[in-house]
Amino acid sequence: MPQMTMVQALNLALDQSMESDDRVCLMGEDIGVNGGVFRVTQNLLKKYGENRVMDTPLAECSIIGTAVGMAMYGLKPVPEIQFSGFTMQAFDQIEQNMARMRNRSRGRYPISMVMRAPYGGGIRAVEHHSESREAYWAHTPGLKCVIPSGPRNARALLKAAIDDPDPVVFYEPKAVYRAFKEDVPDEPESMEIGKAKVAREGNDLTMIAWGAMMRPAAEAADDLADLHGIDVELIDLLSIKPMDTETIVNSVSKTGRCLIVQEAPQTCSVASEIIARLNEKAFEYLIAPIKRVSGYDIIFPYYQTEQHYLPDPDTVIEAAKDVMAWE
Amino acid sequence: MPTKTASKRSSGTKQSAQRRVTEVVAPENERPMRKTIDLGDIEDLQILNEEGEVDEALDPNLSEDELKKIHRAMVMTRKFDIRMLAMQRQGEMGTFAPGLGQEATQIGQVYPLNAKDWFSPSYRSFGAQLWRGWTLDGLMLLWAGYYEGFEIPEGINDTPFSIVIGSHVLPATGLGMAAKIRGDKSVVVTNFGDGASSQGAVAEAFNFASVYKAPVIFVLENNGWAISIPAEKQAAVREFARRGAGFGIPSIRVDGNDILGMIVASQQAADHGRAGKGPYLVEAVTYRMSVHTTADDPKVYRKEDEVKAWEAKCPIRRFEIYLRNKGILDDADFERIGKECEAEILEAREKFRARAKAKPREVFDYLYTEMPPELKEQQEEYFRKLDRKGVE
Known part of the structure; x- marks a missing residue:
């Protein structure tokens, strides 16, 4: 099995989907000749031509709006928004059309499209390049939102998103893009949207993370086991919406304790929703209040200070010890 | 920018030069380093004037059957409008956006389309929707807040109308891009108002359509008002058709109350799209004779005189003069057709009442x-x- 970075794995997923289905087409800023600013779409223009890999004018609202039209026609567009911070320009079209056209047309025009966008901090980028706004997409009826955490699940999730009959926001943790390699099989691989993965089994504390936060969470889980004797069950959420409530509830029913790690701002966040669901469905099993290690309700810091904003293993370990302190 | 109006042709039986060209003329300049950029001409078209006089050289000479069909559709649109307003006032209908006075703009823009072409309208489009095959009772259900009203009739490629101003124009452009990519010959008509033309998304759509040479016909229905904001406050140019030139889109300004002018302009735009030449902008100059919606009171912001002046430009009246002069229909026919349309609408109302069950x-x-x-x-x-x- 070849070893790949997440960028290479995403490229493989796009390539194989385009090869097997000629309705799949890509569009976005600098995705063609340039291969995307992160090179996720490298070489695809050469292979599939301008009708299927479209270097677009610089207008995010147009990219999503016209992609919706192409999906209404019956194509399967996979538009790229260069950085998730720029999805705000496209919010109009995401909310008014992408999310609700199927409903407004009484099922006549399902919108099978995937909006890809690199999200999150940690790469020393300029302002507006580090946002984590997955809560917006979870809050918008009609959308699905998934976030991979490594090369292999990125490839499988992207295939699943492209195959999905409904619109999917595909958030790519750009801090993970080239952070490590994994074995990724040649043959196409998919996974079910809406399913979380237990990344590490444990009995003392349930830890929930997704995307780029899986790395500090996993590192903290290792240290908690090795240095503090705390046996963490780590859940990789993978799908923000729909959310795998069952896996979360089962785990917390077993451990009685839960810690959520996210880089997004705190208020009305995905962590807030997880806590609400556990309150509804696992309250009787809780030994300690659920805690979150989160980004703050501030504009994402400029890069000289971003390392202090982002949740790190030490902070996660301290929070885990707090949760464990409840008897 | 200075403009001049020049007569483009001298033929025709009437004195008025009804097809004019609004030219963008830059000041003469002697310095060679400072040149003039030619943005091209914008056609200004009227075939059937307010008095019902036709410019015979421009008359598309449609068959009698076609003319009768168009006339009936315009009358049906008006009768439906009046009935819907009455139903709203009687508490049987939800908020409704009348299109009184815009019947020629409505029918003309979709006239060149076939079923497989796409039509993506804004909300004040029931005239065009009826022409396309939406049913009277279906539209009643839609405006009365029943989901079934949004069901798109089988066999036509129409989209649900948009409510958020200008929000549908980008997807409509995407439809055109897809048609182009797949090499099919269908074209897209999408309409929006003078108000919507201020939306960034509409300008973006012009650009994408032009860059990708998508077969999209942008019908800008300049009806003078966006709720309470007059067109002269909406834009600093009087001719919205000028917008096209900056995007490389051929544009035409047409008397939107002239059904023949609308048909010719729309046909010309559709031919252009089918030939693979890309988008077209049609500015239809018309007037919103009625309220913005049933929740609106125009007395607050516009004078009755202005509305009166436009009554004289009624699209149906002038078309009936034309039909009478051609000996196709007479006054007795007009009365009969009006009654038939009303009867059909009342029949549809019964169907609507039977179907109007919230689920x-x-x-x-x-x-x-x-x-x-x-x-x-x-x-x-x-x-x-x-x-x-x-x-x-």
Whole structure:
């Protein structure tokens, strides 16, 4: 099995989907000749031509709006928004059309499209390049939102998103893009949207993370086991919406304790929703209040200070010890 | 920018030069380093004037059957408009956006389309929707707040109308891009108003359509008012058709109350798209004779005199003069057709009344192809609520 970075794995997923289905087409800023600013779409223009890999004018609202039209026609567009911070320009079209056209047309025009966008901090980028706004997409009826955490699940999730009959926001943790390699099989691989993965089994504390936060969470889980004797069950959420409530509830029913790690701002966040669901469905099993290690309700810091904003293993370990302190 | 109006042709039986060219003329300049950029000419078209006089050289000479069909559609549009307003006032209809006075603009823009072409309208488009095959009772259901009203009739490629101003123009452009990519010859007509033309998304759509040479016909219905904002406050140019030139889109300004002019302009735009030449902008100059919606009172912001002046430009009246002069229909026919349309509408109202049953259990439907478990759970809770309230 070849070893790949997440960028290479995403490229493989796009390539194989385009090869097997000629309705799949890509569009976005600098995705063609340039291969995307992160090179996720490298070489695809050469292979599939301008009708299927479209270097677009610089207008995010147009990219999503016209992609919706192409999906209404019956194509399967996979538009790229260069950085998730720029999805705000496209919010109009995401909310008014992408999310609700199927409903407004009484099922006549399902919108099978995937909006890809690199999200999150940690790469020393300029302002507006580090946002984590997955809560917006979870809050918008009609959308699905998934976030991979490594090369292999990125490839499988992207295939699943492209195959999905409904619109999917595909958030790519750009801090993970080239952070490590994994074995990724040649043959196409998919996974079910809406399913979380237990990344590490444990009995003392349930830890929930997704995307780029899986790395500090996993590192903290290792240290908690090795240095503090705390046996963490780590859940990789993978799908923000729909959310795998069952896996979360089962785990917390077993451990009685839960810690959520996210880089997004705190208020009305995905962590807030997880806590609400556990309150509804696992309250009787809780030994300690659920805690979150989160980004703050501030504009994402400029890069000289971003390392202090982002949740790190030490902070996660301290929070885990707090949760464990409840008897 | 200075403009001049020049007569483009001298033929025709009437004195008025009804097809004019608005030229963008830059000041003469002697310095060679400072040149003039030619933005091209914008046609200004009228074939049937307010008095019902036709410019015979420009008359598309449609067959009698076609003319009768068009006339009937315009009358039906008006009668439907009047009936819907009455139904709203009587409490039987929800908020409704009348299109009184815009019948020629409506029918003309979709006249060149076939079923497989795409039509993506804004909300004040029932005239065009009826022409396309939407049913009278279906449109009543739609405006009365029943989901079924949004069901798109089989066999036509129409989209639901947009409510958020200008929000549909980008997807309409995407439809054209897809048609172009797939090499099919269908074209897209999308309409929006003078107000919508201020939306950034509409300008973006012009650009994308032009860059990709998408077969999209942008019909800008300049009806003078965006709720209470007059067109002269909406834009600093009087001719919205000028917008096209900056995007490389051929544009035409047409008397939107002249059905023949609308048909010729729309046909010319459709031919252009089918030939693979890209988008076209048609500015239809018309007037919103009625309220913005039934929740609006125009007395607050516009003078009755202005409305009176436009009554004289009625698109149906002038078309009836034309039909009478051609010996195709006479006054007795007009009266009969009006009555037939009204009867059809009343029949549709009965159908609507029979179908007008709210289905609260359907509100979760059609959101996802397969309902996610978390939504299923919410639906079950909602059903329990309905059960408790004894709602079916």
